[in-house]
Amino acid sequence: xxxxxxxxxxxxxxxxxxxxxxxxxxxxxxxTAATQASYDExxxxxxxxxxxxxxxxxxxxSATRKVFETLDDRGTPLFELLGQVHHTTGPPIxxxxxxxxxxxxxxxxxxxxxxxxxxxxxxxxxxxDGLAAAGFELTPEQLDDYAARVLGIATEEVxxxxxxxPEAAARYVALGTVLVEPLILALRRLGHQHxxxxxxxxxxxx
Amino acid sequence: xxxxxxxxxxxxxxxxxxxxxxxxxxxxxxxTAATQASYDExxxxxxxxxxxxxxxxxxxxSATRKVFETLDDRGTPLFELLGQVHHTTGPPIxxxxxxxxxxxxxxxxxxxxxxxxxxxxxxxxxxxDGLAAAGFELTPEQLDDYAARVLGIATEEVxxxxxxxPEAAARYVALGTVLVEPLILALRRLGHQHxxxxxxxxxxxx
Numbered sequence: 001x002x003x004x005x006x007x008x009x010x011x012x013x014x015x016x017x018x019x020x021x022x023x024x025x026x027x028x029x030x031x032t033a034a035t036q037a038s039y040d041e042x043x044x045x046x047x048x049x050x051x052x053x054x055x056x057x058x059x060x061x062s063a064t065r066k067v068f069e070t071l072d073d074r075g076t077p078l079f080e081l082l083g084q085v086h087h088t089t090g091p092p093i094x095x096x097x098x099x100x101x102x103x104x105x106x107x108x109x110x111x112x113x114x115x116x117x118x119x120x121x122x123x124x125x126x127x128x129d130g131l132a133a134a135g136f137e138l139t140p141e142q143l144d145d146y147a148a149r150v151l152g153i154a155t156e157e158v159x160x161x162x163x164x165x166p167e168a169a170a171r172y173v174a175l176g177t178v179l180v181e182p183l184i185l186a187l188r189r190l191g192h193q194h195x196x197x198x199x200x201x202x203x204x205x206x
Numbered sequence: 207x208x209x210x211x212x213x214x215x216x217x218x219x220x221x222x223x224x225x226x227x228x229x230x231x232x233x234x235x236x237x238t239a240a241t242q243a244s245y246d247e248x249x250x251x252x253x254x255x256x257x258x259x260x261x262x263x264x265x266x267x268s269a270t271r272k273v274f275e276t277l278d279d280r281g282t283p284l285f286e287l288l289g290q291v292h293h294t295t296g297p298p299i300x301x302x303x304x305x306x307x308x309x310x311x312x313x314x315x316x317x318x319x320x321x322x323x324x325x326x327x328x329x330x331x332x333x334x335d336g337l338a339a340a341g342f343e344l345t346p347e348q349l350d351d352y353a354a355r356v357l358g359i360a361t362e363e364v365x366x367x368x369x370x371x372p373e374a375a376a377r378y379v380a381l382g383t384v385l386v387e388p389l390i391l392a393l394r395r396l397g398h399q400h401x402x403x404x405x406x407x408x409x410x411x412x
Contacts, residue, residue, distance in 0.1 A: 045341075048340060123395070127386075130258050131385050134255055136378075136382065152355055153355050153397070155397070155401040161402075173398075177395065180352075182333035185333075188387075189329070190312065191360025192363065194319060
């Protein structure tokens with residue numbers, strides 16, 4: 001199909017499609033004339049992925065490109081893929097002191113993580129640091145409780161990773177990691193409201 | 207104390223303190239001369255809050271100002287505070303169609319949320335929308351599982367809200383809502399790696 005049809009079918013404006021092509025997010029079509037290319041189902045599918053990642057998941061163009069580079073490299077084993085998605089979408093690492101505190105927690109829980117996945121250990125370190133800086137430190141028991149409950153969620157998710165094809169697994173991991181985050185955060189806030197009403201009753205206390 | 211001492215004790219540069227004063231995040235000190243003001247413990251405490259909210263929690267200056275307006279309004283009841291924190295730190299609302307689908311889910315779970323807290327229902331709607339757009343739709347059973355597990359976390363958290371003083375409750379809710387989010391997300395990613403190793407064994411599959 002032509003770029004105008006690709007636009008009509010995907011709902012993405014032609015100018016935006018051209019931008020994604022220039023940025024290397026979308027693969028080139030097949031040239032049918034000097035200035036005309038033909039696009040197919042693979043472009044439609046990739047466009048829906050791009051829209052999901054730069055839209056609701058809130059990734060930057062360059063982070064999205066890195067996720068695709070990982071997705072397109074079929075040889076990447078699953079563990080490395082997890083680490084790479086985290087590298088791509090995670091915050092910069094903290095200083096060494098913070099990392100040691102975070103690593104000590106992981107050791108206490110017996111969580112075996114990628115030793116080279118510093119960004120994610122760094123994200124834990126930064127989160128703990130932020131709580132401490134605000135005088136909102138959690139007790140070891142409270143941290144253990146979070147760890148156990150969140151590991152329950154993560155284990156369910158890993159059990160759902162399709163193992164029949166590396167491409168399907170890669171797609172699942174990359175999308176599941178970033179797209180489910182807003183779901184969990186929204187559910188937590190709504191859960192707070194429901195639990196508050198349950199605890200404090202149906203009327204608003206003054 | 208003078209602004210230079212406030213800077214030394216808080217670790218926040220004088221220029222940054224002046225910026226927070228101009229932006230209304232930090233309350234003015236007591237004037238001791240035409241161009242000199244005196245600061246106290248309340249300024250130190252507020253500075254640590256500002257650093258936590260604009261740092262690890264990632265709030266904008268204007269969102270931080272709104273959280274403080276809520277914190278400083280001691281008359282705000284707890285339910286309204288929850289809604290206001292969500293308003294301040296949540297994304298813009300989705301379209302009406304999406305909201306109905308999200309509301310239907312909440313009804314199915316029997317979650318009673320603030321009817322005027324549209325931003326948070328909107329956040330749920332956007333999360334579902336993002337998953338659907340990427341072809342990553344969750345089954346009703348999977349959504350129920352997320353809801354039950356996250357409600358477990360939220361209920362624990364609500365049980366920990368201090369009820370002895372409205373100010374303590376307000377501070378707890380505002381900080382706990384935003385500062386624990388990065389903790390949960392980091393734990394989930396690390397939990398994925400741990401669960402992957404547990405499921406697929408200690409060696410990297412090729």
